[in-house]
Amino acid sequence: MKEHVTVCEVGPRDGLQMAKSIMPTAVKARWIAAIAAAGVKEIEVGSFVPPKLIPQMADTEEIVRGALAIPGLTVFALVPNLKGAQRAYAAGAHGIEVPVSVSEGHSRANTNKSTEEQVEEVGRIVAWLGAQDRKVRVEAGCATSFGCSIEGDVPVSRVVRVASALADAGADAIVLADTVGYGHPDQVHTLVRAVRGAIGEKLTKLHLHDTMGLGLANALAGLEEGIRSFDSALAGLGGCPFAPGASGNIVTEDLVFMLESMGFDTGIDLDKLIAARLLLHEGVPNEPLHGQVPKAGIPRTYRAAA
Amino acid sequence: MKEHVTVCEVGPRDGLQMAKSIMPTAVKARWIAAIAAAGVKEIEVGSFVPPKLIPQMADTEEIVRGALAIPGLTVFALVPNLKGAQRAYAAGAHGIEVPVSVSEGHSRANTNKSTEEQVEEVGRIVAWLGAQDRKVRVEAGCATSFGCSIEGDVPVSRVVRVASALADAGADAIVLADTVGYGHPDQVHTLVRAVRGAIGEKLTKLHLHDTMGLGLANALAGLEEGIRSFDSALAGLGGCPFAPGASGNIVTEDLVFMLESMGFDTGIDLDKLIAARLLLHEGVPNEPLHGQVPKAGIPRTYRAAA
Numbered sequence: 001m002k003e004h005v006t007v008c009e010v011g012p013r014d015g016l017q018m019a020k021s022i023m024p025t026a027v028k029a030r031w032i033a034a035i036a037a038a039g040v041k042e043i044e045v046g047s048f049v050p051p052k053l054i055p056q057m058a059d060t061e062e063i064v065r066g067a068l069a070i071p072g073l074t075v076f077a078l079v080p081n082l083k084g085a086q087r088a089y090a091a092g093a094h095g096i097e098v099p100v101s102v103s104e105g106h107s108r109a110n111t112n113k114s115t116e117e118q119v120e121e122v123g124r125i126v127a128w129l130g131a132q133d134r135k136v137r138v139e140a141g142c143a144t145s146f147g148c149s150i151e152g153d154v155p156v157s158r159v160v161r162v163a164s165a166l167a168d169a170g171a172d173a174i175v176l177a178d179t180v181g182y183g184h185p186d187q188v189h190t191l192v193r194a195v196r197g198a199i200g201e202k203l204t205k206l207h208l209h210d211t212m213g214l215g216l217a218n219a220l221a222g223l224e225e226g227i228r229s230f231d232s233a234l235a236g237l238g239g240c241p242f243a244p245g246a247s248g249n250i251v252t253e254d255l256v257f258m259l260e261s262m263g264f265d266t267g268i269d270l271d272k273l274i275a276a277r278l279l280l281h282e283g284v285p286n287e288p289l290h291g292q293v294p295k296a297g298i299p300r301t302y303r304a305a306a
Numbered sequence: 307m308k309e310h311v312t313v314c315e316v317g318p319r320d321g322l323q324m325a326k327s328i329m330p331t332a333v334k335a336r337w338i339a340a341i342a343a344a345g346v347k348e349i350e351v352g353s354f355v356p357p358k359l360i361p362q363m364a365d366t367e368e369i370v371r372g373a374l375a376i377p378g379l380t381v382f383a384l385v386p387n388l389k390g391a392q393r394a395y396a397a398g399a400h401g402i403e404v405p406v407s408v409s410e411g412h413s414r415a416n417t418n419k420s421t422e423e424q425v426e427e428v429g430r431i432v433a434w435l436g437a438q439d440r441k442v443r444v445e446a447g448c449a450t451s452f453g454c455s456i457e458g459d460v461p462v463s464r465v466v467r468v469a470s471a472l473a474d475a476g477a478d479a480i481v482l483a484d485t486v487g488y489g490h491p492d493q494v495h496t497l498v499r500a501v502r503g504a505i506g507e508k509l510t511k512l513h514l515h516d517t518m519g520l521g522l523a524n525a526l527a528g529l530e531e532g533i534r535s536f537d538s539a540l541a542g543l544g545g546c547p548f549a550p551g552a553s554g555n556i557v558t559e560d561l562v563f564m565l566e567s568m569g570f571d572t573g574i575d576l577d578k579l580i581a582a583r584l585l586l587h588e589g590v591p592n593e594p595l596h597g598q599v600p601k602a603g604i605p606r607t608y609r610a611a612a
Contacts, residue, residue, distance in 0.1 A: 147607040182605045184567035185526050212605065213560035213598030214567075217522040220491050247598055254519035261490035261520075292519035292553055299488045299518065301453040 002265035006229040008042040009035050013078050015237025016056045023283035025059040029066045031279040036070045038272035044076040048084035064091040085125040095137035098122050102162045103148035119165045126170035140171035147182030156194050163195045173204040181211020188221035205229035208250045215250035235277055236290030251291040308571035312535040314348040315341050319384050320555055321543025322362045329589035331365040335372045337585040342376045344578035350382040354390035370397040391431040401443035404428050408468045409454035425471045432476035446477035452489030462500050469501045479510040487517020494527035511535035514556045521556035541583055542596030557597040
């Protein structure tokens with residue numbers, strides 16, 4: 001019996017929000033369906049932010065409603081605040097991801113709020129959702145946990161404090177995010193242990209970027225610490241507006257290859273996953289497609305979990 | 307006191323032999339000097355193979371002689387056979403790398419010899435060099451240790467047998483090479499333990515490729531097993547003629563970034579290392595330059611070992 005690892009595809013949100021062009025809604029819907037058809041069970045399909053700030057996400061309500069029709073798929077959306085959470089609830093999202101920058105400078109630049117104010121916003125979101133009929137999972141992402149392009153080093157003690165505050169605020173799960181890709185494997189070990197020491201199994205997931213090429217090495221360190229859930233983006237789309245020149249999220253295709261090769265079960269068909277790149281390319285033809293496995297081809301020694 | 311990790315640059319050999327154009331000798335010499343000036347202490351500068359087979363390496367004798375003038379640099383060359391070893395000795399190389407394919411099919415395709423015949427060749431090389439005045443270090447590389455594009459899986463027991471035979475043949479050091487980049491972190495753990503169980507500290511180094519994007523994750527697994535020496539190539543040059551479409555060696559720049567970030571001392575100045583890419587580009591302008599750290603820029607949180 002193989003151990004399961006959850007791969008949450010964030011390309012439609014974290015990837016497309018950084019894209020230079022806007023993916024047509026119809027293509028986006030087909031792309032998300034193709035990713036789900038490959039066996040991906042969690043997809044962050046968009047974000048409920050003001051369309052004038054991120055026009056790529058203007059169709060998120062329609063995209064969420066469409067994705068809800070895909071059997072077995074857990075539909076996530078990113079929301080920056082209570083208003084976004086209310087829109088996500090209205091659209092029917094199963095879960096929301098609320099980013100909270102651990103770095104004060106990143107928090108101000110990204111949301112015009114302090115870290116503490118954003119933690120309080122999570123509390124308001126949890127309270128409001130708790131008063132509704134339908135349960136919506138609230139994941140709080142500790143952005144810039146591994147360093148910040150604005151502030152530099154982010155102390156472990158500060159990450160622990162913010163993660164604890166978010167757990168106290170009632171978030172269902174806490175995610176450690178290497179928003180700008182500064183993390184290294186030793187740091188993953190240190191940070192996961194420290195945060196788990198404070199909030200236990202509420203720490204569920206890592207959100208890693210491949211900015212410095214260490215994305216999968218960091219994922220390996222997370223696996224070694226018992227983390228069994230990872231965000232990633234097809235073709236490694238995405239990045240951070242405050243880390244110019246940076247490449248994007250860890251590549252879903254390569255991550256799945258690593259996990260399955262190591263004997264974990266992701267439930268994902270690598271061939272079908274790679275085929276979904278065609279729709280991504282159709283929708284945003286000018287975006288570079290990263291990923292080594294798709295370029296080299298799945299090797300003959302690869303054996304996916306049954 | 308930081309622990310040292312040796313980074314052996316193989317771009318001038320493993321990288322350039324796959325390049326579509328031939329780097330002019332004068333540029334190659336300046337490129338090698340620039341890599342050494344960044345603090346790299348071991349460079350595989352070329353190979354003593356028939357020029358009609360690999361014309362990129364026709365100037366290896368001249369390149370070796372030039373590199374010997376660089377203070378503190380250990381100059382390695384790849385040799386496929388005794389004749390190559392004799393040429394390397396005559397040129398003054400400090401060390402030679404002799405590849406031996408663990409996979410029989412790869413051995414035949416690459417050298418037209420069986421694995422056993424190539425092990426015997428290593429014995430002849432060791433004997434001949436032992437009779438000369440000057441000591442030359444002999445490293446034997448177990449190619450395709452992590453899988454083969456021709457034969458597929460390569461059994462651990464076979465890698466152990468070949469590594470043991472090479473140690474018995476008198477090689478000073480044994481290298482496990484993921485020639486086609488099929489390896490994954492669990493396999494690194496398994497193979498390093500098995501081979502070390504048989505030959506102990508004669509297993510010194512890993513030669514990893516980033517074909518599937520797992521190169522640095524595999525290096526991390528090697529570090530965890532106590533490996534303190536790695537081959538890599540500037541800008542991730544190189545590949546394998548029998549793995550079409552595959553990308554190259556692990557990227558020296560990203561590897562150094564990971565090692566120094568984790569608190570290891572490589573003795574390498576990352577800024578100077580990245581600057582050496584300019585000469586590589588000058589010499590083979592049509593080759594793609596890989597590497598995430600050079601593209602994103604060294605982050606402000608980076609602290610190199612003093």
